[in-house]
Amino acid sequence: MELKNIIFILFFILAVSIFSWSCRNLIRYMLVAKKKDDRFNNAGKRLKKVWTVAFVQTKLLRDPKAGILHLLIFWGFVLFLFAIIEVMIQGFYSSFTLEFTGPFYSVVTIIQDIFSVLVITACLYALYRRFVVHIPRLEVDKAGKLDAAFILVLIIFVCVFMLGQNISHVAKHNFTLSEYEVRPISNYLAGIFYSTESNSALSNYEFFWWAHIVVIFGFMNFLPYSKHLHVLTSIPNTYFSNLxxxxxxxxxxxxxxxxxxxxxxxxxxxxxxxxxxxxxxxxxxxxxxxxxxxxxxxxxxxxxxxxxxxxxxxxxxxxxxxxxxxxxxxxxxxxxxxxxxxxxxxxxxxxxxxxxxxxxxxxxxxxxxxxxxxxxxxxxxESQFPANLNNVFKSLETNFTPWAFNLSDRGNWAEGLNIRTMAEDSDTDVLFWVGCAGSYDDRYKKVSRAFAALMQKAEVNFRILGTEEKCNGDTARRLGNEYLSQMMIKENVETLNRYGVKNIVSACPHCFHSLGREYKQFGGDYNVKHHSQFINELIDEGKIQLKDNNAEIKATYHDSCYLGRYNDVYDSPRNSLKSISGLKLTEMERSRSKGFCCGAGGGRMFLEDEEGGRINEERTREALATGADTIASACPFCMTMLNDGVKHFEKTEEVSVKDIAELVLENVN
Ligand code: SF4
Ligand code: SF4
Structure with a gap:
């Protein structure tokens, strides 16, 4: 063992000890958080997610241009790591090389060579974007800027020293590389910086090797204190993400x-x-x-x-x-x-x-x-919430709906429609969960009637709960009132289980999501469909026959967040619309999983805008830009927000907002 190896080992022990101490502190800080959250199950599924999100980078590929670039950089860095591993092992055994890996060594060396130049260029470009162009998405506070600059400069140093080391390596071996080594850039630069007689290559190699090592250890120990901590934590964070x-x-x-x-x-x-x-x-x-x-x-x-x-x-x-x-x-x-x-x-x-x-x-x-x-x-x-939520919480507590309507009026929308309640006859195939808007809101009561009419035409054996139905609890839950929410959820679960309900259909994405996905936490396990899925199935099964009348409708469809992003229901509403003869569907600029919210979710439906613009107007502007005469929606909150948007732009004469059920019913045979 040479003196160089002994110095390296001491340095290595020091760097790894400081790094371990920093990591231990980070873990201790995490454990300060006391809320229970068990995420140590399902290792197989979690590893699969790490593979798709971290290694295949499916999320970044949502933006194909930037995503492909990022994917290449990521995999380049993975291969880059082998070069760092080689340098580290050389600290213990100076003559170590990964050459024994054969052709793989060719991949490592060429990636190392090309990437060092690309990374230097990318870091310089990143500095330019941050500090000269000032890209808005990247704007952070002063400390964040300093941190970013420091890390980018450190990365540049890592690459410059590595390149310097490789250039000297080529020169010290008289410009002859080993069998599997492929270093085109280092080779070329060695020819510029060294003559064949040069004897400074060996000392330069040692200088760059040590400089490279020092910067790597410095980088490693700066990470736990930097905003680039994600280099260490993003893969564990992906592993522990929600299944x-x-x-x-x-x-x-x-x-x-x-x-x-x-x-x-x-x-x-x-x-x-x-x-x-x-x-x-x-x-x-x-x-x-x-x-x-x-x-x-x-x-x-x-x-x-x-x-x-x-x-x-x-x-x-x-x-x-x-x-x-x-x-x-x-x-x-x-x-x-x-x-x-x-x-x-x-x-x-x-x-x-x-x-x-x-x-x-x-x-x-x-x-x-x-x-x-x-x-x-x-x-x-703390009981600190916007004042107008007082009335919302009070109504939910007394009337089981966020609006000030009586529970006894909940089933009034169905009067004269020959719809039976579960209390009257619980022998049914499916329960129509109407929801608060479908029960009380004048505009959405029309949607409830349209959907009921479609089911009657298709001879679906359905029932409603009438006055036994209560708000699904979503609004209170998203507004942070878990107490009120759980009270309603538990009462609903008790009612549904008492009737032995198995299948539910709802025209409200919030009811659909809560009943289908969140009621399980409280003992309610049901097969829940959204009415857009249900209608689409009825059309596919031929139970709803549409006219062949070339309706000449120019429509655009607005994705409800709780239907789309929350539950991946994108195609059913679109398929129903496309089944209407003569309906031309144009997508908005942001649609499907990139769809832009209407502004009403999370209880915002009941809150005032205290600052900034109005989200529904931004969305309506986008819908109007398609030139559609009909904005199709599948959610009561979205319908209200879009209607307000259309009024704001004074387009009520030219453009109407309609639910999927209404559009289908208008065109049914
Ligand atoms: S949370 Fe952080 S990492 Fe995730 S998208 Fe936002 S800025 Fe990016
Ligand atoms: S409103 Fe903004 S912060 Fe809230 S869920 Fe949507 S994107 Fe996230």
């Missing part, structure tokens, strides 16, 4: 747990370790904020900021908590909380829970869970 079964569902709060002092999350201690890991994993790429409807129309909410604030708060507070500093913490820090001081109330109330952020995030961060947890704290622990 498909519970994807896009809210987790329940155990309201009977008497040990809970705070409901929801006021600070990092009330979050889960996964929510802190989300904070560690944010790359600050801004894709979430770019897709966020609230941010798009100029409101304060930025999903990226929410996640970065969780990380900032963890860094500020967790070290004191793990050191057991219950006293002695400077008063100013002690008095601060994540909610209010880092994340303002208004940001939290501006979220429509549309899931666009979650859908776009390349590292599987779950923004909505954190936002709703913080809303739960505002509502259940």
């Amino acid at each position: 498909d079964e519970i994807r896009n569902t809210l987790k329940s709060v155990n309201l009977e747990d008497e040990s809970l002092e705070v409901y929801g999350a006021a600070d990092i201690e009330q979050l889960s370790w996964k929510q802190i890991l989300d904070g560690y994993s944010c790359t600050e790429c801004g894709r979430c904020t770019d897709a966020c409807p609230a941010s798009t129309v100029g409101k304060s909410l930025s999903p990226r900021k929410i996640i970065v604030d969780i990380r900032r708060r963890t860094r500020d507070k967790a070290p004191h908590l793990v050191n057991g500093e219950t006293s002695g913490i400077p008063t100013s820090r002690d008095e601060k909380t994540l909610v209010h001081d880092y994340i303002t109330d208004i940001e939290l109330w501006e979220c429509t829970t549309c899931m666009a952020c979650v859908k776009e995030c390349p590292v599987m961060i779950e923004h909505v869970d954190s936002i709703v947890d913080m809303r739960r704290n505002l509502v259940l622990t």
Whole structure:
């Protein structure tokens, strides 16, 4: 063993020890978060997700141009790692080389050569975009900018030193590479920098080798303190992300747990370790904020900021908590909380829970869970919520609907339609879950009637619950009132189970999602369809026959978030529309999984816009730009928001907003 190896080993031990200590601290900070969240099950499914999201990069490929570039860079870096492994092992055994891997070594060396130049160019370009062009998506605070600049410069140094090492390596071997080595760029540059008689190659090689090692160790130890921490955490974060079964569902709060002092999350201690890991994993790429409807129309909410604030708060507070500093913490820090001081109330109330952020995030961060947890704290622990929610919560509590209508009037929409309730006759194939809007809202009552008429034409044996139906609980749940929500959910589950209901159809995506996906948490396991799926099946089965009348409708379809992004129902509504003879369907600029929210989800239907523009107007503008005379929707909230948008643009004469059921009924034989 040479002196070089001994020095390297000491240096290696020091660097790895500091790195391990930093990682240990990060894990300890994560464990400050006390909310239970067991994600250690289903290793097979989780590994599959890591493969598709992290290695095949399916999420980044949603934007094909940038996605393919990113995919190439990612795999280049994976191969790049082999070169770093080789250098590390050379620290222990100077003569080590990966040459024994044969042709694979050719791939490693050529990638190493080409990538070092490409990465230097990419980093210089990234510095240019950040500091000269000022790309809005990449704009962050001063500390974030410094961090980004430092990391980019470090990466440039890693590559420059590696290239310098390889150039000297070629020269010191008299410009003759081993059998499997392929280093076209180093070869070329060696010819420029060294003459055949040069004897400085050996000393230069040693200099670059050490410089390369020092920068790699420096980079490794800077990462845990940098916003580039995601390099270490994004794959674990993907592994621990929600499995498909519970994807896009809210987790329940155990309201009977008497040990809970705070409901929801006021600070990092009330979050889960996964929510802190989300904070560690944010790359600050801004894709979430770019897709966020609230941010798009100029409101304060930025999903990226929410996640970065969780990380900032963890860094500020967790070290004191793990050191057991219950006293002695400077008063100013002690008095601060994540909610209010880092994340303002208004940001939290501006979220429509549309899931666009979650859908776009390349590292599987779950923004909505954190936002709703913080809303739960505002509502259940602090009783601090916008004033007009008082009436909404009161109505839900007394009338089981967010509007001030009587429960006794819930079934009035069906009068004279010869529709039986479960109480009258529970021998049925399917329960039509009408929902609050379908029961009380004048416009949406027409949709309930249209859908009922279609089912009657198709001779479907269906029933309604009438006055036994209560709000599905979605609005209260998304607004953070888990107590009220669970009260209604449990009563609904009791009613449904008492009648032995198995199949449910609903014309409301929020009811459809809650009943089908979230009621399982409370003992309600049903086969739930949205009416757009149900109608499409009836058409396919020939139970609904459409006229061959060339209706000449120019339509565009608006994807409801709770139908599309939440439950991947994109084709059924479109297929029903396309079945109408003469209907020409034009897609909006943002559609399907990239669809832009109407602005009403997450309880926003019942909240005022305190700042920024109106989301529904942005969406309606996009719908009108298609030149359609009909905006088709499949959700009561979307219908209200789009109708308001059409009124705002004074287009009510030319453009109508209709539900899928109405359009099909108008064209049925
Ligand atoms: S769920 Fe929608 S509104 Fe809420 S932060 Fe994410 S993108 Fe924005
Ligand atoms: S949360 Fe995800 S999408 Fe948003 S900035 Fe962070 S990494 Fe990007």
